[in-house]
Amino acid sequence: MRLAHRTMPLGEDILLARHGDRMIEMTQDRKNNLTVARLVDGSTDSASNYLVNLNDMAALSPVERLGKVAGDYSEDRLPVSRREVKLMLRLSAAWLAVSSVVVGGLSWVIYTYGDPELMISMMGPTF
Numbered sequence: 001m002r003l004a005h006r007t008m009p010l011g012e013d014i015l016l017a018r019h020g021d022r023m024i025e026m027t028q029d030r031k032n033n034l035t036v037a038r039l040v041d042g043s044t045d046s047a048s049n050y051l052v053n054l055n056d057m058a059a060l061s062p063v064e065r066l067g068k069v070a071g072d073y074s075e076d077r078l079p080v081s082r083r084e085v086k087l088m089l090r091l092s093a094a095w096l097a098v099s100s101v102v103v104g105g106l107s108w109v110i111y112t113y114g115d116p117e118l119m120i121s122m123m124g125p126t127f
Contacts (some may be wrong), residue, residue, distance in 0.1 A: 013024055
């Protein structure tokens with residue numbers, strides 16, 4: 001009796017309308033708020049479980065949107081996981097360090113061994 005009163009997620013409704021009896025299995029992706037269906041031919045299809053109200057999104061101030069994104073990040077509900085964000089921050093820091101060393105080394109070489117007149121001519125035409 002409980003099943004009869006259970007509300008169906010919007011994604012299930014959409015997938016039933018799209019594929020009907022060609023679906024084998026439906027699962028809920030709660031992190032991304034999607035319903036995923038596996039079809040008879042082995043392919044998968046997904047549909048969102050909610051409708052986005054653009055008026056509500058437009059009513060949020062940038063600070064409120066940032067707070068919402070920060071809350072989603074702390075609860076790990078974003079499409080990009082926290083592990084991936086941390087990895088990208090580490091790679092960016094390493095890239096910045098390597099680039100700084102290369103630019104610093106080239107600057108030192110040019111300053112030590114470069115000819116000032118050559119540097120002036122390289123910087124642009126003189127009028």
